[in-house]
Amino acid sequence: MRILTFDTTLRDGTQGENVSYSVDDKLSIAMKLDDLGIDYIEGGWPGSNPKDKEFFARAKGLKLHHARMTAFGSTRLARNPVEKDASVNALVEAETPAVAIFGKSWDLHVHRALGITEDENLKLISETVAYLKKFGREVIYDAEHWFDGFKANPSYALQTLEAAAKAGADALVLCDTNGGTLPHQLAEIVLEVRKRFDKIVGIHCHNDSDVAVANTLAAVECGATHVQGCMNGYGERCGNANLASVIANLELKLGHTTIGVEKLGQLTQVCRYLAELANLPLANNQPYVGKSAFAHKGGVHVSAILKDSSTYEHIDPKATGNRQRVLLSDLSGRGNIIYKLEERGLGEKLSPEARRELLERIKDLEYEGYDLEAAEGTFELLVREALRPSAHLFDVTNYEVATRSTPSGKSATTASVIIKMMDGETLSASALGDGPVNSLDLSLRQCLSHRYPEIAQVRLTDYKVRVLDSKPGTASKVRVLVEWSDFKRSWATVGVSENIIEASFKAMCDALRLELMRLHDSTEDLDAALKDYSWGV
Incomplete structure (x- = not known):
C-alpha cells in the first residue's frame, strides 16, 4: 500500500531543545528531503516569526520535483472573522500547494485554553478549512490532542473531525500531542475513526512514552495512510516519531511503499546531513542509520556474522545506506581480528600466533582505558607494528x-x-x-x-x-x-x-x-x- 510521508523536521523538529536551523539551512534541507522522495515538507509557521516568513518567501523559488511544500498554522482566533485573521491569511500568502492547520479536539482545551463553547470551536475548524479550500489549497487538518480528547469525550472529538471533513479537509491527522498513548489504545481509536470517515487518515505521534514509531506503525496497520514525523526524532520534549525509522519499517518490514526502495539507500546520508546542519551528533544507536546500528563488538557475534551476517543483523545495512562495522575492544575475539585483517586483504600476512598477540595487546590497552573504537590511527599502528615488528622508528x-x-x-x-x-x-x-x-x-x-x-x-x-x-x-x-x-x-x-x-x-x-x-x-x-x-x- 502507498503510504504518504509528511516531514515536519523544519517546523515541529525545530521546537526540540538545541535544534536550530537558519533559513539557508532550511532551504537546503527541503531540497534534500525532496530528493529523498518525501511527499510533504512542512516548512514552518509563516504567521509566527520572521524566520519562517522569510523561508516561505524564498521557498517560492525552490524547484521541488516531488514534495509538496506545506505551511503550518492554526484555526482562526475566536475573536476574528476568518477572512481577517492574520495567521490564516499568512498561510494563504505563503502560496504553498498544501497547508496544515491544527484545531482543538479535547473539550478540556476548548474550555480552558480557548475559553469558548464547544460549538464555537467547531465553527473555528469548519470556517478555517473552508476558507483555505477557496484558494485551492490542499488542507491537512491536524486534530491536536486527538487521543486525549477521544478518551475524555469521544462524541465531541469525533464531531471536530466531522467539522473538518464536511468543510473539505483532504486529510484528517490524529495527533498524540502529549505522547502518552500506548499502541494498543491507539490502535483501537484509529480503527474507530476509520469506520466513520472515508478521508485520508493520518497519524502524528510524539515520543514521550518512547513508543512514537510503534504507535505510527500501529496506526498504519489500522488503516492510516499518511504518516508524520521528524528525521532523527527531533521535536519538543522527547521528540516526534522518527520518520527515518518509520519509513524503513514500512518499506522493509511491512511491505508498504513510501519513498521507494531505490531511494531508501539515501536515508543514512540524509539523517547525517540534517544532524550536521543542526550541529548535533547523530545518535550512534539510532536504528537503521546510526553509526552503531550494525556494529558488532562481542567475539561470539563477530564469529557468527563472518559465517552469515543475518545471524546478528535484521536487514542488510546497505538497504538504508549504512554499513556493517566490527569494533575492537576487550570484548573482541579472534573473529574480530580475522574480520579486520581479511576485510583489508591482510588475512595471510599475520600468523595465528601474531593474531593472538595482537588481540591480547588490544585487550590489555582497552583494560588500561584506551578506546580503539574511536582511535583508528592507534589501531592501524598496532597492525603495522605486528606486520613489521622490527620497524620501531x-x-x-x-x-x-x-x-x-x-x-x-x-x-x-x-x-x-x-x-x-x-x-x-x-x-x-x-x-x-x-x-x-x-x-x-x-x-x-x-x-x-x-x-x-x-x-x-x-x-x-x-x-x-x-x-x-x-x-x-x-x-x-x-x-x-x-x-x-x-x-x-x-x-x-x-x-x-x-x-x-x-x-x-x-x-x-x-x-x-x-x-x-x-x-x-x-x-x-x-x-x-x-x-x-x-x-x-
Missing part, C-alpha cells in the same frame, strides 16, 4: 615541559624533547608554544623533521579529553583523543595516563610514529589495505 628518551607567567599576565610554555632513532642517532629540540601540547608538538616535530621533512605536513585538528575515573579527583586517569590530518587523509590516536600531558604526548607520538611507518613502509599492498581509516570507528 624512534623512542622518546626524555621530555620536559615548563610553564611560567609573564609580566603581561599571559603564560609562556617551553618544551624540550630528546629522541633516539632506530639507527641509534639521538636528536633533540626545544620550542616555545601556546601551552604544553602545542610546545611538545613543535619540539617533537623539529626533532623528526631533520630526517623526515614530510612530517611537517601533519597537523593536529582536534583534541578531546575524558576523565575515566572521577574518584581520585585531580589524580584521575584521563584519556586523550587527538585527531590528525596530512591534508590527504585524517586519523585519530589515543593516549591514557593519570597525567594529562603524558596522555597527550603518548597520542602525539603514536600519530607521528604512524605517519613515519607509512613513509617507511610505503608498499602498495599495505597502503591499499589500510587506506580506509574506519577500522575502529
Whole structure:
C-alpha cells in the first residue's frame, strides 16, 4: 500500500531543545528531503516569526520535483472573522500547494485554553478549512490532542473531525500531542475513526512514552495512510516519531511503499546531513542509520556474522545506506581480528600466533582505558607494528615541559624533547608554544623533521579529553583523543595516563610514529589495505 510521508523536521523538529536551523539551512534541507522522495515538507509557521516568513518567501523559488511544500498554522482566533485573521491569511500568502492547520479536539482545551463553547470551536475548524479550500489549497487538518480528547469525550472529538471533513479537509491527522498513548489504545481509536470517515487518515505521534514509531506503525496497520514525523526524532520534549525509522519499517518490514526502495539507500546520508546542519551528533544507536546500528563488538557475534551476517543483523545495512562495522575492544575475539585483517586483504600476512598477540595487546590497552573504537590511527599502528615488528622508528628518551607567567599576565610554555632513532642517532629540540601540547608538538616535530621533512605536513585538528575515573579527583586517569590530518587523509590516536600531558604526548607520538611507518613502509599492498581509516570507528 502507498503510504504518504509528511516531514515536519523544519517546523515541529525545530521546537526540540538545541535544534536550530537558519533559513539557508532550511532551504537546503527541503531540497534534500525532496530528493529523498518525501511527499510533504512542512516548512514552518509563516504567521509566527520572521524566520519562517522569510523561508516561505524564498521557498517560492525552490524547484521541488516531488514534495509538496506545506505551511503550518492554526484555526482562526475566536475573536476574528476568518477572512481577517492574520495567521490564516499568512498561510494563504505563503502560496504553498498544501497547508496544515491544527484545531482543538479535547473539550478540556476548548474550555480552558480557548475559553469558548464547544460549538464555537467547531465553527473555528469548519470556517478555517473552508476558507483555505477557496484558494485551492490542499488542507491537512491536524486534530491536536486527538487521543486525549477521544478518551475524555469521544462524541465531541469525533464531531471536530466531522467539522473538518464536511468543510473539505483532504486529510484528517490524529495527533498524540502529549505522547502518552500506548499502541494498543491507539490502535483501537484509529480503527474507530476509520469506520466513520472515508478521508485520508493520518497519524502524528510524539515520543514521550518512547513508543512514537510503534504507535505510527500501529496506526498504519489500522488503516492510516499518511504518516508524520521528524528525521532523527527531533521535536519538543522527547521528540516526534522518527520518520527515518518509520519509513524503513514500512518499506522493509511491512511491505508498504513510501519513498521507494531505490531511494531508501539515501536515508543514512540524509539523517547525517540534517544532524550536521543542526550541529548535533547523530545518535550512534539510532536504528537503521546510526553509526552503531550494525556494529558488532562481542567475539561470539563477530564469529557468527563472518559465517552469515543475518545471524546478528535484521536487514542488510546497505538497504538504508549504512554499513556493517566490527569494533575492537576487550570484548573482541579472534573473529574480530580475522574480520579486520581479511576485510583489508591482510588475512595471510599475520600468523595465528601474531593474531593472538595482537588481540591480547588490544585487550590489555582497552583494560588500561584506551578506546580503539574511536582511535583508528592507534589501531592501524598496532597492525603495522605486528606486520613489521622490527620497524620501531624512534623512542622518546626524555621530555620536559615548563610553564611560567609573564609580566603581561599571559603564560609562556617551553618544551624540550630528546629522541633516539632506530639507527641509534639521538636528536633533540626545544620550542616555545601556546601551552604544553602545542610546545611538545613543535619540539617533537623539529626533532623528526631533520630526517623526515614530510612530517611537517601533519597537523593536529582536534583534541578531546575524558576523565575515566572521577574518584581520585585531580589524580584521575584521563584519556586523550587527538585527531590528525596530512591534508590527504585524517586519523585519530589515543593516549591514557593519570597525567594529562603524558596522555597527550603518548597520542602525539603514536600519530607521528604512524605517519613515519607509512613513509617507511610505503608498499602498495599495505597502503591499499589500510587506506580506509574506519577500522575502529
